[in-house]
Each structure stands twice: as C-alpha cells, then as structure tokens.
Amino acid sequence: MNNRFALFTSPLLIALALTSAHVMAHGDDDAPAKPNCPKGQVYDTRSQKCVRQTSSLVPDEDRTNYAYQLAKDGRYEEALALLDTLKNPNTAKALNYRGYATRKLGRTDEGIGYYLQSVQLDPHYAQVREYLGEAYVIKGRLDLAQEQLQQIKSICGNTRCEEYQDLAEAINDSSKT
DSSP: OHHHHHHHHHHHHHHHHHHHHHHHHTTTOSSOOOOOOOTTEEEETTTTEEEETTOTTSOHHHHHHHHHHHHHTTOHHHHHHHHTTOSOOOSHHHHHHHHHHHHHTTOHHHHHHHHHHHHHHOTTOHHHHHHHHHHHHHTTOHHHHHHHHHHHHHHHSSSOSHHHHHHHHHHHHHHHO
16 A cells, blocks of 8 residues: 555655746746757747747747846846847837846946836836846945835835845845945
C-alpha cells in the first residue's frame, strides 16, 4: 500500500515543485515565463516557440514583453533593437521598457524622457512610476523620487505593493551613502 502511494505521489510532488520553482524564478510578471530565445529571435505566444524578431506574425505585445525579459536579463541593446520593431512603439508599456533599458545602459536622462512619455499615456501605471523614481535617485533628485513614491502609494492604495517597496528601498539605500 505504501509503495503504491509513493509511486503516485512522487511524480505529483516533483511536478508541483518544478511548477512552483518555474513560477518563482520569473518573479513579478503575471505573464507565464518565456524561454530565453537566441539573439535576433522573440518568443511568440501563439506558436509557443522562438521565431525571428522580424517576423510580422509576432504581435507587438509579445515583442514588448520579450524586450522587457531581455532587459531584465541584462541584454539591453537587444531589448532596444526589439522595441525598434514594434508597429506601435508609443504605448505606456513599450516606452517604460525602453526607458528601463536605456537607464540600465547608463543613459539615465534619456530613460527619464521615455518614462515621462509613458506616464503621460498612463498616469496610473505603478511600474513606470517606480522606474522613474529610481532614475531620479540615480540623478540625486530624492525630492522627485519621493513624489513618485507618493504617486505609487496612491495608485496601489497602500504601501505594500512591490513597486512602492522597491522604490522606497532605493530611496532609503541612497540616503545611506
């Protein structure tokens, strides 16, 4: 009896553990994790595989989300190149991710410009407020970073959301130096 139970539960527990680890490894995005495609390719959610980033079949949303994944993986130039292929590059999300990649490349002022464009399109987008605040911290403008922190608090309705916590930590860390 115990052996049959073990045979049944072991694969189930392994599958559960793998699923949990897979979800946790990809952090704050609600979207399912995407594979790490080779340079010049993008993950297409419809076909569920990597395809050439020049393919007209890949929708802007997939390109935008994959560009962010590239940027989070430190592949900033590739992220920017992929964002350059968008049919509509002027969305709050695309501009935010463009700002993120340029800021991470050390072009903070340029990144701030993209963040501000994103804020104009969607003033209630907490993530862009966080990244804009972090850029202000880099520039030494803690007053402006604090303004973004208050905007995030208003958007989230509390101080427990990830964007608020991350920016508060960046502000706090900069005050220590």
